[in-house]
Amino acid sequence: MNRPSTLGEQLRRLRLAADLTLEALAERSGVSVRTIGDVERGVSVAPHRRTVDALARGLRLGTADRESLLREVRARRAVPAQGSRASAVAPHRVGDFSGRERELAEVAAFLDASRTGRTPPVVISGLAGIGKTTTALEAIHRLDSPRPILFLDLDGLSPAPLTPLQVVSGLLRQVPGVGDAAPRTLDDAVRRWSAVTAGTPVTVLLDNADAEAQVRPVLTLDPRSAVVVTSRRALTGLEGVRRVTLGPLRPDESVELLGRIIPADQRDAGDLRELAELSSHVPLAMRIAGNRIAAAPAVRAGDFSTRIRSAENRLRMLVAGDLAVEAAFTLSYDDLDPAVAALFRAISVIDTGTFDARLATATVGPAVSVVDVETGLDELTDLGLVEARGGNRYRLHDLVRVFAGSRLADADSAAESEARRARLRHWLLGSLERAGAWFEPDRSPTDAGPAGVAFSDAEAADAWIRLEEQHWWPAMQAAARAGEHELVVEVADALHWFSELWADWGHWVELFGLAVDAARALQDDRLEAMHLGYLVWATVVESRDRVEGLRLARLAVAAAARSGDHQQLGWTHYYLGWMLQQNGLDGGPAASRAALLHFGLAGDSVGTTSAAAALGNHAQANGDHQLALDEHRAAYDRVQAEAPFTTHAMTYVVGTLHYFMAMALVGLDRPAEAIEEVDRALAIAEDVGAVNLVRLSLRVRATAHLATGDGPRARADVERALDGLDLMSSTEMNTALRDSLLPLLEEANRLT
Template identity: 30%
Template sequence: MNGGLEFGVLGPLSVATGGRRITVGGARQRTILALLLLAAGRIVSVDTMVEAVWQGDPPATARTQVAICIAALRKTFKAEGFGEDLISTAHPGYQLDPAGHEVDLLVATGLVHQGEQLVEQGATGAAAERYEQALRLWRGPVLAGVTGRRVEEEAERLEEWRLVLHDEAIALQLALGNHQELIGRLTALVREHPLRERTRHSLMLAQYRAGRRAEALETFRDGRQVLIEELGIEPGPALHELHDAVLRDDAALTLAVAQVAEELPEPTPAAPPELRVTPSDLPPNVPAFTGRGEEIAEFDAMLTERRDDEAPAIGFVTGVAGVGKTGLAVHWAHRAAKHFPDGRLFVDLCGHDEANEPVAAAEVLSRFLRSLGVPAEQIPPGLEERVSLYRSMLADRRLLVVLDNVRSVAQIRPLLPANGRCCVVVTSRDPMEQLMLRYGAVRVQLAVLPPPQAIELLARIVPAERIATDPEQSARLAELCDHLPLALRIAAARLASKPHWTVRHLVGRLADERRRLDELSQGESQVRAGFALSYRYLSFDAAQLYRRLALLPVPDFAVWVGAALLDCDQFEAERLVEHLVDVQLLEAVGSDATGQLRYRFQNLLRLFARERATQEEPEEQLAGARDRALRAWLTIAAQAHDQEMGGPYSVMHGDTPRYPVDPDLVADLLCCPLNWFEAERLGLVALVDQAAGLGEHELAWDLAGTAILLFDVRNYAEDWEFCCQRALTACRQAGNEVGASHMLSVLGASRIRVGSIEEGRRYLESALEIDERTRNVHCRAMTINHLARADRLQGHLSQAATRLREAAELYHRSGDRVGEAQTLGQLSLVALATGEVDEAVRLASRAVQAVGVTGETRTTAQATYWLGRAHAARGELQQAARDYERVLEIVRAKGDLLGTAHILLSQGELALEQGELPGARAKLLEALELGQGLGNWHVCGWSLLRLGGLERDAGDLATARHHYQQACELLTRADSLVMLQQAERALAELSRPAAAPAPQHSA
């Protein structure tokens, strides 16, 4: 190829351009380049490269060293005039783009693909030449000298492929009559690979056709002896049959030789009968077919006119058992029947069938040929002859072929027409990528029905008024059926057969998860049986992972969860999870904010997997797997908290041991800790609930306490309340006083956060009673810190200061510098409220020093905020503005909505003091909008109080009065007494606007 690089992997690794060799230095670079070439055009993850280079024992700097190797390769190729886009960065690794370059492996693959097509077209000679060209690309052992288990495994696979290509090429050469020339080549191959029976078979046949009958028999005897000595087995039936045929000089062995020797044309298929039959094998259309408009439109696009010499249009329907693949195929086939005047063929290939094995192509062709009018006695006995006759009969026809319940592409390859005017619809649970790659099939991934269509399907089977009478229960029934068409039809049929049942009654029967599959698996149509057919083909590891994933009540999950359940590495877990997706037992739901792919169960499939788990694995194994997964969540959550807060502070932990998670994986997950928390939020809530229900009280309160960072920053007050209440109940039942105290303390903080200060106090006082009994310094520090915040908000400043000084000292003794900094910050706010501005600056400065000035942690933002307020109160407005701007950058980057609202309020106040009224109004209105969205009455009241002052100073007294009235109402609801007093004074002084004081900073 002119102008590009020439890469060689079919032999020692080589790189050249224009016939000149390019040196790639270093074993690591060569291993990484080999991986990129073996997957040319596809992404190779950094983890795969690390594993290949260091083979399970990587240094801490492994990922950095991989990046260095990639940079060196790019530099080498750039020096030859090829840009950095040759190797591009693509999450989660790198990708080599082969466009414009030559990779011998890709060339060989293309030649073999051409050969396969030529074989199908009957061009044996041209096909044989393509195979020989591919084989000539091998220059020796694949990637000789390149190390690494992954590379060596691929090299072994390619060496095996080379032997298969030899066998295919030799079979074609034998068909061409080149038996004499093949004997030497075959003898060497048999000597090198004495256990390959197909190669030995070809040698025997070549020897016999060359008139060397005795040598053919000797070749058999040698092979039999080797197989018995090496493996203790007899030769297979093919060798035995050929041996027997040679002994009796079977004429069938010489027939092909005679034909080639006389240069006779290849035999032509039997002529189609005179009578032109129009078959119509479709089963009856699906009753009450509902929805699928988009999918039908995709198939309708296949009806465009094509020429005979084009490939046939192929539609491929895939999806989980019971989703309606066959129904869609049959419905569309009836709908499109008028476009196929020459017939419609249909066959169930039993690819996933409980009672029958997959149907062989030869049997299907016999059936199709009879449907096309060929008398049984004229149907050829061999598969190839049947394929030839079948395609000849379809040559000038416009015909539809529906291949239902397919197991593999190999099963249907002989059934595909060669005529572009024909059309094929295939249904399968398997992904069958080759159907798209090689034949250009249009793939339709069939999902469950949308809720309105699910209810519509029920109403088409059950008298519609019964469904319409109770729309809420009808929607619930559809939900319990997972909106899965098969389950919906079964449920509807049960209702239709029992007119005395209400929809609510059936919902009640299905609501019990332990009985749901039983209810939907009665009669001939069974949801459970459909799932079981997919399950029984799983490998041991895939089935085990499928079962164990159902132990977790999470809505979705990432691959690392599977790794914890099986106690295996990420690569193996990803392989198994993706296989479960391929066979429609799991579904991929996209990527989360950390870049991790996420997967989920449909509910009925989760119930089936849970059944299999309890029936196939001992409880102690299931409990161990579940425990590893829960502890993996706790491990990552704790590290996320530490990273976000600047250290392992301001949170307490229980005695639950951590599950070791790969540090590189954790680093990837926690590029932004709050993103990971957000991705796992619903899962964390469900897992706290599960742990509490299982009596795992230590894990429940530890996980709940660690996740509070997310609930606080993103204002998930309901999640906060639920998790802490569930963990508190578990701790109380177990007599766990430390856990109970911590949950009571954070529950109190939660209630104060949303304005229920007195309720929060009750929780905190209960926690304080436990702290006094247990003498737990850290627990007491947290509890009295929260009580001090309640004091400050209600104007009890002296009591707040006393509590905060004690908390600061206790935090210091327990080594919690974040807790100490937060306490100092609260003290600075109290000092501001009492007019001690210099003391406020001093305390806020100590808070900043306690957490450090570097990093973009939440604690840094809080400490900087307190310092900014103190600077503003001392009149250092420019410094305060800089402090506030830094805080705003941090909280917005973290998605901290409440923190953003507070800093916008402070910026609005600062703009008021600087006389920048338009900027102040914009900041205050933005803070008000955020407060309304969060349901935080304190923020809303504070914003309206300041907006009221702004409108008063502008002379708009009516608007000012309205703002003050709203502020009083909201601050009363928030129990914020200090701010409420300011609002009431402002409202009372509206009659004396000239004497009104300037706005003050709130505490």
């Protein structure tokens, strides 16, 4: 008689009959090439029903062929009804257990509640290999309780986890005197379980649970007993439980664990910390790495780290005997619905940091909604493959990202992978342009862009720019490398006025430098002049290199002259006047007057006001405080005559006029008027979020308070300015501001 076809043989026959390659079936079904290959080779003999359904849809099977596949899966999953599979052999307690003191204390506190009443069940969840079972065992053994310990592996990651009846039966068999007759029904088993534990309180460890239904019958035990459950899933349906979610070890804990495994003569200072980082502080990965090193006396920890720095090598190298990181992750991955598995693979292109569902959606394409992605992320979080970080944000640990990336490489061609990364890049930069538009005078921020999202107001835009910098800045650099010059100059221009609000970001020179290079690649003199001007500002703010700033300003004027654009001629002369003044050279006022002329011809009111303010600054620099005050007040009066103004840029410029007038009033020894003026500057600066203008205004007000002899108010202003200043920042702007504030603080303390 012929042997029946296996599932893998049937699948291969049906695929070839449909004239499909593995890749073609993967594209049709949403199931990865590797999973299909594992089924066909017999490596995966009982995939989940939803995986088989997806393959059947991809093959466009009729009813008979579809049922044939499902019958084979059901046959493979069939198990004995009496629960003979239940494993009651507990894993050994790890002798070199390290770390987790906070989590152990938390579990112990929950379990010790038995002294005063009912002990709440404890669910320990987390990523594969994170140490759930070893932590649970350590916590139970540290209790030093007289209660017998019952252990049962619920086989949650197999195609057929233990049934509730098998779970209770498996526990009953471990209790002396219960007898060998297995209960026939779940109700019978639960009655016996409640009666047995009423006479003998126990501590139960249910390891590797798949679902709440496996656990609930066990919770009918005597209140003096304790139950600890481990699961990759959060088991959110269980009521009245206490939860402990395990994440990666802390760096010092990781070093301690590796130090207990790797002999001292096989490691140098710093080796263990790097190895821990490469292992993402995941205990299983570190134990495998440590065991491999310890088993080969000629191998040093640093050598092993060198070999696993490459993402391609990392999963392959993290194997020791029957322990393998990739295998542990695969069990969770194979439990995913095809659509969720596709999402998991896709988010591997998010290279760093936390992300939200909108950003994740950009990795899978427009056909998938944000709502569907949120649902998928919840499932991935429930399985421990993605970490929820609060605020509707998520994170992939580095090792999990490497694993997901390996699965993506199986599913996507090189061209598809690059297209996916480009789609994410364009979404990020499109969103960045829309966010920056809220601060630009000539953009409509509420309009939808070609890619990305729009924002409801400037506050939301500001928050997004700062929060997602971890993603959009690498995307900007990638766009420059990819030769996307139009995109680079467009996005950089959209950030021009916002850069004033985040002056201490620290990368404006690099960003505007990329834009200058892009403009030159486009052979566009107007754009080159524009971004050279922005680069002048960034160079002076970030490095205080006034000589380089002057050189760039002259290049900007030359590019603007070639373009013949009056607006850029205005701005480049404005920057030139500023740099001449900063370098103590003649010609600054003339350059500012030239800027006024060109701004007038261009009809640029923001530029006109800025150039008028620059003339006042030249007078202030020359010690003519009255002329400076007159110039700034005249500029302010012109703006007021044209009010109302609604753009962020003009509001900011008006704030700077109040600040400049306050400086002039301090120079004229009119501190009371200076305080009134600087209060107006502060109100505007705080309203638009101009942090640097806030700090500068506080410095001027402190100076004015000192002039009136008011030490306490002066000290309050200086302390507030310092409090908002990153004291660890090494940017030249922060250093200069800090150096100017500290003497004021000393004088205020003397007066106080």
